[in-house]
Amino acid sequence: MTVSNYLINLIRSxxxxxxxxxxxxxxxxxxxxxxxxxxxxxxxxxxxxxxxQNKPEGEDKQQWMREHERCEVIDILQxxxxxxxxxxxxxxxxxxxxxxxxxxKQIYPKTTYREMGDLDFLIEPGKVDEMDSIMKEMxxxxxxxxxxxxHDVYKKDPYLVVENxxxxxxxxxxxxxxTDDIWERLESESTNPYHKHMTWTDFYLYHLLHFEKHYSMxxxxxxxxxxxxxxxxxxxxxxxxxxxxxxxxxxxxxxxxKMITDxxxxxxxDGEMTExxxxxxxxxxxxxxxxxxEEYQRFEFENYKxxxxxxxxxxxxxxxxxxxxxxxxxxxxxxxxxxxxxPFLWIHRLFKAxxxxxxxxxxxxxxxxxx
Numbered sequence: 391m392t393v394s395n396y397l398i399n400l401i402r403s404x405x406x407x408x409x410x411x412x413x414x415x416x417x418x419x420x421x422x423x424x425x426x427x428x429x430x431x432x433x434x435x436x437x438x439x440x441x442x443q444n445k446p447e448g449e450d451k452q453q454w455m456r457e458h459e460r461c462e463v464i465d466i467l468q469x470x471x472x473x474x475x476x477x478x479x480x481x482x483x484x485x486x487x488x489x490x491x492x493x494x495k496q497i498y499p500k501t502t503y504r505e506m507g508d509l510d511f512l513i514e515p516g517k518v519d520e521m522d523s524i525m526k527e528m529x530x531x532x533x534x535x536x537x538x539x540x541h542d543v544y545k546k547d548p549y550l551v552v553e554n555x556x557x558x559x560x561x562x563x564x565x566x567x568x569t570d571d572i573w574e575r576l577e578s579e580s581t582n583p584y585h586k587h588m589t590w591t592d593f594y595l596y597h598l599l600h601f602e603k604h605y606s607m608x609x610x611x612x613x614x615x616x617x618x619x620x621x622x623x624x625x626x627x628x629x630x631x632x633x634x635x636x637x638x639x640x641x642x643x644x645x646x647x648k649m650i651t652d653x654x655x656x657x658x659x660d661g662e663m664t665e666x667x668x669x670x671x672x673x674x675x676x677x678x679x680x681x682x683x684e685e686y687q688r689f690e691f692e693n694y695k696x697x698x699x700x701x702x703x704x705x706x707x708x709x710x711x712x713x714x715x716x717x718x719x720x721x722x723x724x725x726x727x728x729x730x731x732x733p734f735l736w737i738h739r740l741f742k743a744x745x746x747x748x749x750x751x752x753x754x755x756x757x758x759x760x761x
């Protein structure tokens with residue numbers, strides 16, 4: 391059994407509230423801990439580790455406990471800070487929509503199960519400058535403000551990172567047409583007209599858009615599959631599936647939704663794990679969780695060294711720009727039938743990165759220098 395397979399077994403045991411299997415002798419606690427942290431699923435694994443008869447001992451135990459305590463503190467800080475940001479915006483009569491992880495947390499059995507790298511909000515059109523003033527009044531330092539096409543980034547040490555979005559998807563994204571008028575479809579909280587919510591149908595579709603965006607950039611992992619599991623489990627009766635079925639072909643997401651749903655069922659229910667799903671899972675295991683980019687680079691660089699003999703930073707950078715066809719096929723399924731498209735899709739991926747994820751490209755360049 392591989393480290394990743396055992397980690398998934400621990401997560402499955404947590405989400406299904408089952409007893410986990412004991413750790414195989416050939417898997418080290420250190421490797422398991424690093425992979426769980428790399429995918430931001432340490433808490434999900436921790437609650438199963440605590441049920442084992444043969445628990446980690448000594449420094450291994452302390453490492454798991456320190457990370458567990460850190461995650462609990464961050465969870466409390468992030469949730470409290472989110473409430474204060476919404477309150478501050480509302481006092482200034484600025485519409486604000488909490489996004490992504492903060493909302494997904496609420497549908498997990500425990501909010502600590504769902505780790506977040508940052509807090510995301512959509513800000514009412516025309517109110518971004520006012521929101522910038524609020525963030526600075528709340529002692530946030532501007533990190534990337536005015537540099538990203540769709541959002542501004544603020545930080546407050548030691549743990550808080552906030553992204554205030556001007557739009558859900560930049561105009562360069564092919565499905566931006568669906569989210570461009572999202573503000574007109576938002577609902578208001580009954581006691582606060584400035585605190586906005588998506589319908590659960592829009593929430594699901596945006597989850598798919600966000601999932602695929604990071605998947606296509608090689609930056610999502612196990613945590614995204616667990617998100618999909620809980621959305622399917624907790625929101626299945628709240629989503630307009632007829633509308634979803636109608637809109638997915640227009641987004642060109644039918645195949646993607648089927649793949650991640652089948653993979654989710656194979657991992658956490660009793661679905662069949664096919665060869666294609668195994669390949670997709672391997673791709674996601676290598677990609678890592680969005681938000682742990684330094685770990686991702688170190689992990690990926692080591693894999694390239696072992697599997698491809700790439701030993702230099704230049705070689706790693708070149709491979710990141712021009713990924714092997716097997717990985718590109720998961721991003722662009724049309725490659726499976728039309729291999730001649732590979733060079734053109736390399737160029738498409740590079741332009742997509744430059745125009746939609748400039749901040750991530752910049753961070754990757756900084757990270758490569760540190761390898």
